Amino acid sequence: RPVLARHGAPWTLFVTSGFADQAGRLWWIELEHAIARLDRVRIDIGSRSVDLPARSPQEKALAFEVVYRDLRRGREADLLDRIAELCRQAGFPPGRIASELCLSWAELRDLAADPAVTIGAHTVSHPMLAKHDAAFAAHEIAEGRARIEAELGRTVRHLSYPVGDPTSAGPREFALAREMGFATAVTTRPGHLFAEHAAHLQALPRVSVNGCHQTGAALAGLLSGVPFLAWNRGRRVNVA
Ligand SMILES: [Zn+2]
Incomplete structure (x- = not known):
């Protein structure tokens, strides 16, 4: 948070409501x-x-x-x-x-008061949604959002699919997010953003910067987009 503040960078934190309740399984x-x-x-x-x-x-x-x-x-x-x-x-x-590592609602309320911070939804229990039936998936998405809105007193407009790969989030989840009125939803499908994504705002790709890619050279490679064009076999949009 202080590093992002120093650079004036706005950021979004996606909250799994059960983890903020200090329950559930990471x-x-x-x-x-x-x-x-x-x-x-x-x-x-x-x-x-x-x-x-x-x-x-x-x-x-x-x-x-x-x-x-x-x-x-x-x-x-x-x-x-x-x-x-x-x-x-x-x-x-x-x-x-969850109780050892995850932010509590009090800590989240403090973060949410920062105008640079957007709080998004990340379901109740962090399931791989596409492996479950549609009613369960819809309940997880809707309840996770409702809980955050009740705790933080603000509207939640953005969603991140837990795990987020094609076995966890597919066209059914993208449609659910759209029907529930989320302005955007992010997958972990690797890729850069292109103008074509304007028609697929509930199936956005992601550049993952994690423990495996924390060198300047690795980051430059990811930001070039070259690895993703290979991964996506030249397709700019991967939403099937
Ligand atoms: Zn997650």
Whole structure:
């Protein structure tokens, strides 16, 4: 916040209302914490048994990649069960991370008072919406927004789809966001913005700047747009 303020940059924070209630599962962080504590990762994923060493940082990174990838492919309930099991193996209860890491409503009210800050919606419990039925997806989006509006006393006009890749947000979610009156909604589909996106404001692409891309050279590469043209096979708009 102070860095962005120094540069006069406006920014948007997307809030998962359940996390602000200090509840729910930040399962990807639970998985990271569990593998950090375990020397071996033993888990059944579907009909497959995974048994991987996790002593060195390299082994831990590889185990995370394998388990994350395989669990993301399946049902969300299975993912949550398996990661809860790994948390218990690692000696901590699942479901504690929201209270440790996430901003409370009082902290969010303080941020929301800053004119440079826009608060957006990010559902109630951060599900991969496209893996669930339409009624559940609609409820998650609408309730998440309603809760923020009640807590912060302001209208919420922007949405971010949890996880945000094509297996989590697709045309059905884009239509829901449009019908619910969101001015914009962002995916994590990689890409730059083009004029054509004016017709797809509820399916906007994103340039992700995260722990993997924090060098100046990596950032310059991302901002050039070249990696995304390759990723999107030359298409400017990817909303199917
Ligand atoms: Zn998220």
